[in-house]
Amino acid sequence: MSKxxxxxxxxxxxxxxxYVEGVTTGKSDVMKAAFHKDAIMYGFEVDGxxxxxxxxxYDFVDQAGPAKNLQARIDVxxxxxxxxxxxxxxxxxxxxxxxxxxxxxxxxxxWKIISKLFHRxx
Numbered sequence: 001m002s003k004x005x006x007x008x009x010x011x012x013x014x015x016x017x018x019y020v021e022g023v024t025t026g027k028s029d030v031m032k033a034a035f036h037k038d039a040i041m042y043g044f045e046v047d048g049x050x051x052x053x054x055x056x057x058y059d060f061v062d063q064a065g066p067a068k069n070l071q072a073r074i075d076v077x078x079x080x081x082x083x084x085x086x087x088x089x090x091x092x093x094x095x096x097x098x099x100x101x102x103x104x105x106x107x108x109x110x111w112k113i114i115s116k117l118f119h120r121x122x
Contacts (some may be wrong), residue, residue: 008079008111012104015111016074016086019102023093026066028058036105036112043118057116067093082106097121 015034022031039054050056069092077085088100101117 005079008084008106009076011111012076012079012084012086013074015104015113016088016102019113020070020072020074020088020090022061023067023090024070026061026064028061031061032058034113036107036114039112039114039116041116041118043116043120045120054116064094084111 018034019031022028022034035054040052041054041057042049042051044050071091073089075087075089077087082105084104084106086102086104088098088102090098090100098121099119102113103115103117104111105114106112
C-alpha cells in the first residue's frame with residue numbers, strides 16, 4: 001500500500017465522520033461539507049421509499065435532532081484512483097439501525113460523498 005492510498009483512506013474516513021457527527025449532533029450543517037452539492041440518497045424508511053436529493057437527509061437530521069447514543073462503524077470497501085466505496089453501520093440512530101453504502105469521488109483533491117444508499121433494519 002502506498003502513502004497516497006493511506007492518505008486517501010484517512011481522508012475518506014474523515015469525510016464520513018462528518019456525516020456521522022451531523023447525525024449525532026442533529027445538525028445537518030456539520031455534515032454538509034462531506035457531501036457533493038448535488039448528492040443523492042435512496043433507501044427505504046418505515047413509510048416507504050426515500051429518493052432524490054441529499055436535502056432529504058439534511059431535513060431529516062435537523063427535524064430528528066441529536067442521536068446521542070449513536071454508534072457507527074465505517075468500512076472503506078475500495079479505493080481506485082478518484083472513486084471509493086464505503087459501508088457504514090449505524091446503531092441507535094433514533095431508535096433504528098441502518099446500513100449505508102456511500103459512493104465517493106475525489107474532486108479537486110477532496111473526497112465528497114456523491115450518493116448514499118441505505119437500508120433501515122426492522
